[in-house]
Amino acid sequence: MSGNKANKQSLETSVEQVPLVRLNGSSSSRRWSLALRSTCKTIGPLVVIIVLLLALFTEKEEHQVEFGSTRVKNETLLYETRETGTLLTIPVTSGIDIDDPFAYLNQHQVILSLSKQAFDVPSLQANLRQAKQQFHDRLEAEYGTQAAQEMFLSRNLTFASPLNRSRHRMVRKLQTKLLKVQLRAKDDDERRRQLHQRSDEQSLSNMRQNRHLQDGSDTMMVPFIWATGGHSAAAGHGNYFNESYTARLEQLLAPVFASMGMRFVGRNYAMGGTSSGLEIGACVDQIFGLDIDMLSWDYGMTDGSNFGIFENYFAHAAIHPNRPGMVALNAVGRRGQARLDVMQHLEEHGMPVLYLNEETVNQVGDLLPDSFGKTEEELQAMGPLSRNMKCQGQMEVGDPFCGLERWSPMCPERKYKVKWHPGWKYHAMYGTIMALSLFDILDAAVQGLVDRGSYEPGDLLKTLTVEEDEDYKTFQQSEMTVHAKEGIVSDPSIDMNLVVRKRPWCRTARLPAQSRYLGIMTERADKMTSYIDYDVGMQVDEARNTSDSDGIMRLVFEESHGARDCVVPLNQDFKDYYLISSTDGWQSITFPNDRELKYYDNGEPRKGLVMIALASCGWRCPEGDVREDGFATGAIEMEINGLKVTNTTTASAATFLKHGADGGNAYFPPSSQGRYEIRARVSGDGAYMRLSTIVVW
Helix, strand or coil: CCCCCCCCCCCCCCCCCCCEEEECCCCCCCEEEEEECCCCCCCCCCHHHHHHHHCCCCCCCCCCCCCCCCCEEECCCCCCCCCCCCCCECCCCCCCCCCCHHHHCCCCCCCCCCCHHHHCHHHHHHHHHHHHHHHHHHHHHCCCCCCCCCHCCCCCCCCCCCCHHHHHHHHHHHHHHHHHHHHHHHHHHHHHHCCCCCCCHHHHHHHHHHHCCCCCCCCCCCEEEEEEEEEEEEEECCCCCHHHHHHHHHHHHHHHHHCCCCEEEEECCCCCCCCCCCCHHCCHHHHHCCCCCEEEEEEEHHHCCHHHHHHHHHHHHHCCCCEEEEECCCCCCCHHHHHHHHHHHHHCCCCCCCEEEEEHHHHHCCCCCCCCCHHHHHHHCCCCCCCCCCCEEEEEECCCCCCCCCCCCCCCCEEEEEEEECCCHHHHHHHHHHHHHHHHHHHHHHHHHHHCCCCHHHHHHHHHHHHHHHHHHHHHHCCCCCCHHHCCCCCCCCHHHHHCCCCCEEEEEEECCCCHHHHCCCCCCCCHHHCCCCCCCCCCCHHHHCCCCCCCCCCCCCCCCCCCCCCCHHHHHCCCCEEEEEECEEEEEEEEEEHHHHHHCCCCCCCCCEEEEEECCCCCCCCCECCHHHHHHHHEEECCCCCCEEEEEECCCEEEEEEEECCCCCCCCCCCCCEEEEEECCCCCCCCEEEEEEECC
């Protein structure tokens, strides 16, 4: 397998050269500056000089929002996060110029004081009050004072739930985070002393080496990870990667959570043309990560009326080791009642299941000021996020400039700029509603600690954990709904309780996925820098034109992960797969590997129920692509630990494999090492199979 880096064929855009900086501007002129810290070989020095000159002479405005710029300005350290390129601000001593913000965070400078005084309850209250005011000031600058008040600030925006029990559970979850902040501050005196000792170079070196936890954060803050699952609109297709509603959520909440001693990360792992079906639901751990605190569902367009896979997705969140809260987005439209029924069932049995009410979103949109008929002077008086977003009652279409400003101007020929994908201003509005809804829960969590009066953080943490344990026991003892029992797979030989309620092994080639970013599936311990740098495998044409002599399935990609003619990061979701070509003979893969065993083993033996998913075709399948019916026609031969696959059951874009003379045994015994060797061969001129995911329960 090739170990090419994701950015090898690209503009070499990474954390060291991050893109464009959006400044507040008028409808007739967009002002940009470019943060370049390494040579841009592709676009050439002349273009770089021109862009820098434009940036130099661009009028400077208030409320500047920057990406990729690392410096100290006005007693604020500006740096972009590793996962979304989002700005985070942390107060520091002014006048310090640095190059690597994470080196800074791991050293001795003034950052956030993780002391008992900084995060006792009165301090938390004061910190949150200040953060809330800054949050509101930002919205007024972005939308205009009146619009911000009417759309957002005068309203009680929060997530809903069918039985109104989930809010309490999410408040409890955030309180456990705050208690961990307090405990870390209380018990971390020795580490802080090391942090402040310049002379202790060995200690400083160790801190630098261990600066990235699994969540990608610095080691000083308690992480809070929001993971977004969804289809192309949720992924932000058509927009820059840092313009999605998940990026907006992080932009708004990162400073707020930082004031609480927490590191907020918005992990946009939505995938275009994808449902929440068996493939994604079964691989929640591997795709979204073991560290997530909230997981959203935004698959309404792709799930359709399959409510069983909706339940399956959230059921796998419920058995996730970190017990994330669940949020359904765009879920209660014309098919909403069945989804509400599923959410009510989960909530009734102890789960924190929330949803964002579409009526709330529509009401906020209705209050957005209309730009139609306004003079240039009136337009300029509007905020940059409200100006030219609604024209004649419609969002992001129409005159004077709503249609024109739907998409940001750089790389105008980029893909996915279609009518069913919202533009960057809609993403900003939606992300703002989400941020205020989560802020409301954080506010309640802090107030709940205030109301308790005096407490010992360790004792209270134990009490809240016991309460949560009881809720999860209730879920574990509950039954599935009829949607999951009968609406996913009709084959009685497939144990749906196993599929929906047990954590499997999963190996997926799809991106984004934490298992790839962290080097787990590829066994590369040195690859732990998110989507910036990871093993991408081979380009598909190279793989097809190269005979494979070692018999190992090759990880391939079709769409280049980096070489898209745009200096701005675009979507990061890719339908990679393992290629099995008719010219290669038998190809094999063995999993789980050692790193997968280390990360994902939960101590429960797997029963050997095997499911695979082939790479989806989009509008049509490419010539030579062998699909699931290839098992019946003989175009696909497959063995698992030496047992020939003789029958299959296909459901929700996935295929369960069976063996035996009558093709009725759906369970394959593992090897003596607890692993599964999958061998496959494809026949036919120019034929090949694209294996996306393997799952074993």
